[in-house]
Amino acid sequence: QVQLEESGGDSVQAGGSLRLSCAVSGYTYYYVAWFRQAPGKKREGVATFFRGNAKTGYADSVKDRFIISRDNAKNTYYLQMSDLKYEDTAMYYCAASGSIEWAGLLEDNYHYWGLGTQVTVSS
Numbered sequence: 001q002v003q004l005e006e007s008g009g010d011s012v013q014a015g016g017s018l019r020l021s022c023a024v025s026g027y028t029y030y031y032v033a034w035f036r037q038a039p040g041k042k043r044e045g046v047a048t049f050f051r052g053n054a055k056t057g058y059a060d061s062v063k064d065r066f067i068i069s070r071d072n073a074k075n076t077y078y079l080q081m082s083d084l085k086y087e088d089t090a091m092y093y094c095a096a097s098g099s100i101e102w103a104g105l106l107e108d109n110y111h112y113w114g115l116g117t118q119v120t121v122s123s
Helices: none
Strands: 003-007 011-013 018-025 031-037 044-050 056-058 066-071 076-081 090-097 117-122
Touching: 003 090, 018 031, 018 090, 018 117, 031 066, 031 076, 044 066, 044 076, 056 066
Parallel strands: 011 117
Antiparallel strands: 003 018, 018 076, 031 044, 031 090, 044 056, 066 076, 090 117
16 A cells, blocks of 8 residues: 655745655555646646656646656655746645556556645735
């Protein structure tokens, strides 16, 4: 079983930065990703990280602004968000995939989920 716990959500001004953390416990997972869901919208994938070779993937909407990374010693994954925009406002979820197949940013490919942390960007 894999458990994930997010933290770091906050209210920030547009143009600001924020770092989200995802503490992961358990062993059988291959990908960790960040998803987000704004009110009235579908949940969307933001960034993913493959444990095997640290390969990453990003949604076009956050490329060059967000960075996903890992602290192996702490078993914690981060989402560094820069140049935040109003449209980045959402509940951010951390998720893990138990399959070694490329999980990408498809919600159905992730089997374990955290409860989320809220990010609010004011313009």
